[in-house]
Amino acid sequence: MKAHTEYLVFETPERRALVNVTEKLGAIVAKSKIKEGMCLVSAMHITAGIWVNDEESGLKQDLMDWLERLAPVADYRHHRTGEDNGDAHLKRTILGHQALLPVTNGALDLGPWEQVFYAEFDGRRRKRVVVKVMGE
Amino acid sequence: MKAHTEYLVFETPERRALVNVTEKLGAIVAKSKIKEGMCLVSAMHITAGIWVNDEESGLKQDLMDWLERLAPVADYRHHRTGEDNGDAHLKRTILGHQALLPVTNGALDLGPWEQVFYAEFDGRRRKRVVVKVMGE
Amino acid sequence: MKAHTEYLVFETPERRALVNVTEKLGAIVAKSKIKEGMCLVSAMHITAGIWVNDEESGLKQDLMDWLERLAPVADYRHHRTGEDNGDAHLKRTILGHQALLPVTNGALDLGPWEQVFYAEFDGRRRKRVVVKVMGE
Numbered sequence: 001m002k003a004h005t006e007y008l009v010f011e012t013p014e015r016r017a018l019v020n021v022t023e024k025l026g027a028i029v030a031k032s033k034i035k036e037g038m039c040l041v042s043a044m045h046i047t048a049g050i051w052v053n054d055e056e057s058g059l060k061q062d063l064m065d066w067l068e069r070l071a072p073v074a075d076y077r078h079h080r081t082g083e084d085n086g087d088a089h090l091k092r093t094i095l096g097h098q099a100l101l102p103v104t105n106g107a108l109d110l111g112p113w114e115q116v117f118y119a120e121f122d123g124r125r126r127k128r129v130v131v132k133v134m135g136e
Numbered sequence: 137m138k139a140h141t142e143y144l145v146f147e148t149p150e151r152r153a154l155v156n157v158t159e160k161l162g163a164i165v166a167k168s169k170i171k172e173g174m175c176l177v178s179a180m181h182i183t184a185g186i187w188v189n190d191e192e193s194g195l196k197q198d199l200m201d202w203l204e205r206l207a208p209v210a211d212y213r214h215h216r217t218g219e220d221n222g223d224a225h226l227k228r229t230i231l232g233h234q235a236l237l238p239v240t241n242g243a244l245d246l247g248p249w250e251q252v253f254y255a256e257f258d259g260r261r262r263k264r265v266v267v268k269v270m271g272e
Numbered sequence: 273m274k275a276h277t278e279y280l281v282f283e284t285p286e287r288r289a290l291v292n293v294t295e296k297l298g299a300i301v302a303k304s305k306i307k308e309g310m311c312l313v314s315a316m317h318i319t320a321g322i323w324v325n326d327e328e329s330g331l332k333q334d335l336m337d338w339l340e341r342l343a344p345v346a347d348y349r350h351h352r353t354g355e356d357n358g359d360a361h362l363k364r365t366i367l368g369h370q371a372l373l374p375v376t377n378g379a380l381d382l383g384p385w386e387q388v389f390y391a392e393f394d395g396r397r398r399k400r401v402v403v404k405v406m407g408e
Contacts, residue, residue: 001407001408003407038174040310045386053225056214094230097324098371099234101178111179111180132310132374132381136137137273189318194348195348195358198361199365232368236372237314245404247315247318249317
């Protein structure tokens with residue numbers, strides 16, 4: 001069994017952003033030389049998530065609007081600590097914070113439209129995502 | 137380490153459906169001959185998901201009604217592309233699109249009521265789910 | 273490849289609770305002697321979930337209030353079976369029921385604020401969580 005670990009670093013200029021990381025993940029899998037296994041992608045900061053969906057600008061805006069409707073910017077108890085990002089913690093909770101991608105024949109085994117996004121809800125600061133490929 | 141990969145194919149007659157795949161997954165794990173490991177089940181199309189919950193008809197209807205309330209059929213930006221399935225992308229986002237099932241003593245290690253469902257939100261077309269068992 | 277499996281048992285005095293299990297998981301990883309791999313944490317009962325977020329009391333209350341808003345206690349079809357926990361099945365669906373934690377250098381590879389919680393939505397009864405560490 002082999003394991004290969006890398007960390008992606010993000011510092012988005014906007015507070016909220018969707019960054020397509022599919023190519024980066026494919027390159028990490030290639031570098032790992034793992035032929036059969038799984039690739040974990042997990043946001044290490046608790047106001048960011050991972051979204052597997054479509055690279056389509058309208059849908060990406062739909063997602064952000066919809067998350068704002070379900071988990072709006074508001075006055076949360078969490079803000080008594082001095083923070084102002086309560087909504088970001090909840091938005092990431094709906095979205096999920098990780099994905100596990102199958103690796104088959106040395107490449108990500110994704111469906112025809114599956115793209116993997118880093119979803120930032122409280123950006124403008126340095127944040128990390130762990131990528132761990134495991135297999136043989 | 138061993139890995140065993142199969143693809144389930146669905147083409148539901150209804151646009152929305154919940155299909156219990158627990159038995160099929162158990163059979164794949166048995167075929168893999170893996171005794172200790174993990175079984176990934178992941179929808180390869182971005183308007184479908186995986187739900188781990190109860191095989192109870194009332195609850196399944198409750199789930200579908202509730203998803204419609206949170207992510208209703210509506211006029212999404214995504215529809216400018218000619219699609220009409222914006223709600224399906226969002227419904228699958230709430231539900232999640234994958235599950236990782238532990239394999240112990242050569243079988244799925246599930247709780248007493250855990251059942252695994254393929255959740256279709258834009259059916260009537262051919263779609264795939266990847267199942268990868270990894271372990272020893 | 274090695275695999276190490278343990279089961280955590282919960283019987284919370286309250287119907288709803290968030291229990292921080294990060295230390296327990298760290299101890300299981302240490303006991304497994306696995307240096308590189310992944311640790312699956314998965315609720316085996318379908319009215320409980322796993323949440324990876326912040327150990328901050330205000331935020332934890334925000335989460336519970338928000339889940340009640342999105343998936344309220346109400347009269348669900350599921351209750352025709354004699355159950356009264358329809359909301360708990362839906363709350364766990366938003367939250368997710370599992371997390372996969374990377375193991376690097378023999379320890380959980382978590383971000384600075386990542387804490388792992390067992391989320392109970394229908395407690396006062398004995399429930400289990402499976403923890404499986406896999407790697408080398």
